[in-house]
Amino acid sequence: MTASTDTSPAIEVRDLVKRYQKSKANAVDGVSFQVRRGEIFGLLGPNGAGKTTTIGVLITSVVPTSGACSVMGIDVGADPIGVKQRIAVVPQQSNLDRSLQVREILTFHAAYHSVGRKEREERADRLLNELGLADRKKDKVNRFSGGMSQRLMIARALMHSPDVLFLDEPTNNLDPQSRLFLWDRIRELNQQGLTILLTTHDMDEADKLCERIAIMDYGKILVDNTSAELKKMIPGGNALEIHVRIPESGDPARNTGLKQALETLPGVTKAEMEVGQPPAVTYRLYSEEARSLVGSAAQAVLATGAEVHDLHLKQASLEEVFIYLTGRHLR
Amino acid sequence: MQDRSRVSLGITAFLAMLHRDLVVTGREFIAFLLQALMQPLFFLFIFGKVLPGIGLAAGGFVALMLPGIVALTTLVASMQGVTLPLVLDLGFAREIDDRLLAPLPIGFVAIEKVLFAALRGVIAGAVIFPLAWWILGARFAVRSDHIALVAGMIVLTACMGASFGLVMGTVIKPEQISMMFTLIFTPLLFTGCTYYPWAALDNIRWFQVFTLFNPLTYAAEGLRYAMVPPINGRNIPTLHIGWVLAALVASVVGSVILGSRTFRGRVVS
Numbered sequence: 256m257t258a259s260t261d262t263s264p265a266i267e268v269r270d271l272v273k274r275y276q277k278s279k280a281n282a283v284d285g286v287s288f289q290v291r292r293g294e295i296f297g298l299l300g301p302n303g304a305g306k307t308t309t310i311g312v313l314i315t316s317v318v319p320t321s322g323a324c325s326v327m328g329i330d331v332g333a334d335p336i337g338v339k340q341r342i343a344v345v346p347q348q349s350n351l352d353r354s355l356q357v358r359e360i361l362t363f364h365a366a367y368h369s370v371g372r373k374e375r376e377e378r379a380d381r382l383l384n385e386l387g388l389a390d391r392k393k394d395k396v397n398r399f400s401g402g403m404s405q406r407l408m409i410a411r412a413l414m415h416s417p418d419v420l421f422l423d424e425p426t427n428n429l430d431p432q433s434r435l436f437l438w439d440r441i442r443e444l445n446q447q448g449l450t451i452l453l454t455t456h457d458m459d460e461a462d463k464l465c466e467r468i469a470i471m472d473y474g475k476i477l478v479d480n481t482s483a484e485l486k487k488m489i490p491g492g493n494a495l496e497i498h499v500r501i502p503e504s505g506d507p508a509r510n511t512g513l514k515q516a517l518e519t520l521p522g523v524t525k526a527e528m529e530v531g532q533p534p535a536v537t538y539r540l541y542s543e544e545a546r547s548l549v550g551s552a553a554q555a556v557l558a559t560g561a562e563v564h565d566l567h568l569k570q571a572s573l574e575e576v577f578i579y580l581t582g583r584h585l586r
Numbered sequence: 587m588q589d590r591s592r593v594s595l596g597i598t599a600f601l602a603m604l605h606r607d608l609v610v611t612g613r614e615f616i617a618f619l620l621q622a623l624m625q626p627l628f629f630l631f632i633f634g635k636v637l638p639g640i641g642l643a644a645g646g647f648v649a650l651m652l653p654g655i656v657a658l659t660t661l662v663a664s665m666q667g668v669t670l671p672l673v674l675d676l677g678f679a680r681e682i683d684d685r686l687l688a689p690l691p692i693g694f695v696a697i698e699k700v701l702f703a704a705l706r707g708v709i710a711g712a713v714i715f716p717l718a719w720w721i722l723g724a725r726f727a728v729r730s731d732h733i734a735l736v737a738g739m740i741v742l743t744a745c746m747g748a749s750f751g752l753v754m755g756t757v758i759k760p761e762q763i764s765m766m767f768t769l770i771f772t773p774l775l776f777t778g779c780t781y782y783p784w785a786a787l788d789n790i791r792w793f794q795v796f797t798l799f800n801p802l803t804y805a806a807e808g809l810r811y812a813m814v815p816p817i818n819g820r821n822i823p824t825l826h827i828g829w830v831l832a833a834l835v836a837s838v839v840g841s842v843i844l845g846s847r848t849f850r851g852r853v854v855s
C-alpha cells in the first residue's frame with residue numbers, strides 16, 4: 256500500500272492502456288493526466304472515446320492492460336479497497352436500490368462504508384434536506400424522475416464523505432431546473448474541498464463547471480488545459496468585432512481605408528470587412544490577444560470620422576474546439 | 587480519514603449487506619413463503635391425500651416422497667434467491683454496483699448473496715415439516731433419531747442450491763431466462779430422485795446412473811436416509827450417506843469457486 260500524502264495529486268494516470276478481449280484496438284491508448292486536489296476536472300470526448308473505460312479503471316471496475324493509476328496517492332491496482340474508501344461514483348443511469356426506501360438507500364450505503372449509526376442517520380437527513388428530497392424519504396425510487404434519481408445518487412455518494420467524486424454525465428437528460436440545481440450543488444461540494452472528475456458531452460456544462468478539461472478521442476487525450484486556453488487553440492478563434500457606422504459608406508475607398516488602418520494596428524494578425532446596409536460596416540480583427548485591441552481599434556475608427564456602434568470580443572466556443580479536435584463524423 | 591483495519595471494514599460491510607437483505611426479505615416475507623411453499627403444498631395434497639384416497643398410490647408412498655419435496659423446495663428457494671435477482675441485476679438494473687464499491691473484496695459480495703439465499707432455502711425447507719404434518723395428518727411419518735442430520739442435510743442442500751444459483755445467475759443473460767427454466771430447471775427437477783427413491787431405479791440402470799449427475803439426487807437421498815422410518819424393522823435402501831455428504835460438499839465447493847470466477851468476470855472487465 257502506498258501511503259497517501261497531502262502533496263500527491265487527487266488522481267494520477269500514467270500511460271494507461273486498456274484493450275478489451277476480442278477487440279482489435281485499444282479502448283484507452285496511452286493516457287496520462289493528473290487531477291489536483293480540490294479541482295473540478297472534465298473529461299470530454301465523443302461516444303467510444305475511452306472516457307468510461309478510463310473512469311472504470313479509476314473506480315476499480317476495469318483492470319488495465321498496462322499503465323498505472325492512483326487516487327489520493329493510493330495505487331488502484333495494488334489497493335483497490337483503499338481506493339474504494341475514498342471515492343464515490345454517480346453513474347449515468349440510475350443504479351439505485353429499488354427494494355429500499357429513499358432514506359434507507361443512504362443509510363445502508365453508509366453502513367457498507369462503516370459509517371456509525373448515529374452519524375449516518377444525521378447525514379442522511381441533512382443530505383435529503385439539501386437535495387430537496389426530505390418529503391420523499393419513505394418512498395421507493397421506482398417512480399422517480401431522472402432529476403430526482405440523480406439527486407439521490409449524489410446524496411448517496413456523499414454519505415461516506417469521499418475525497419474524490421466521479422460524475423458520469425451528471426446532467427444528461429435533465430430538465431433545465433434540475434441541471435442548474437445540480438451545477439450549484441457540484442460547485443458547492445467542490446468549494447468544500449471535494450475533488451470532482453466529470454465526463455460530459457455538454458460543452459456548456461464543461462465550460463461552466465470545470466477548471467480544467469481534457470478532450471479524449473480514440474483512446475487518447477488530445478488536449479488537457481483550462482477552457483480559456485483551449486479556446487485559443489482554434490486559429491483565428493479569438494477576434495474583436497466592431498460594428499461601425501461610416502457616413503458615405505457607399506464609398507468603397509472609405510471602407511477599405513479604415514480596414515487598412517485597423518489592419519496595421521499592433522497585434523492584429525488579420526482583418527476582415529463585411530459591408531452591411533449603409534452606413535453599417537463590420538470589421539473583424541484577429542489577434543492572439545484580441546482584448547488588448549479594444550482601445551486602439553476604437554480610436555482608429557473615431558479618427559476616420561466614423562462612429563462605433565458596437566464592439567465585442569468574439570471567442571471560439573468550447574464546442575468549436577471540440578469539433579475542431581475530434582472532427583464532425585458520426586461515431 | 588482514519589484507516590480502520592481492512593478486515594474490520596470488510597466484516598462491517600458484509601454484515602450491512604446481510605442486514606439489507608434481511609430488511610428487504612422481511613418486508614416481503616409472506617410473499618416469499620407463498621412463492622416457496624405453493625408447489626410443495628399441492629404435491630403433498632395430491633400425493634398424500636388425493637392419490638391414496640382414490641387408490642392410485644399406496645399410503646406409504648408419500649413418506650418416501652416427503653424427503654424429496656423438502657430437498658426440492660430447499661434447492662429451488664435457495665437457487666431462486668440468487669439466480670433471478672442476479673441475472674436482472676447484472677443484465678441492466680446494476681443495483682449491485684453500490685455494493686461492489688463497498689470496501690471489501692468483490693468476491694464477498696457474491697458470497698453474501700449465496701449465504702443469504704441459502705438462509706432463504708433453509709427457511710423454506712424447514713417450513714415444509716409443519717405444512718406436511720398439517721396436510722398429511724396420520725400419514726406424516728418422519729424418524730426422529732436423525733434430527734441433526736436432517737438439519738445438516740437441509741443446510742447443505744440450501745448451500746448447494748445457492749452456490750449453483752450463483753453460477754447460473756452469472757452465466758445467464760436476461761434474454762435467456764425462459765430458456766433456462768426449460769433447459770436447466772425441468773431436467774433438474776425430474777432427474778433428481780425427488781419423486782422416487784434411487785434404489786428403486788435398479789431396473790432402469792442407465793437412468794439410475796444418469797441421476798447421479800444431478801446434485802439434487804444426493805440431497806433427496808440423504809434426506810430420505812435421515813427421514814424415512816424403517817419399514818417392517820428394516821431401513822429403506824438409499825445412497826450411502828457418506829457418498830451423499832461428499833457429493834454435496836464437492837458440488838458446493840465447486841460451484842462457489844466457479845461462481846466466484848464467473849461473478850468476477852461479469853463485474854470487472
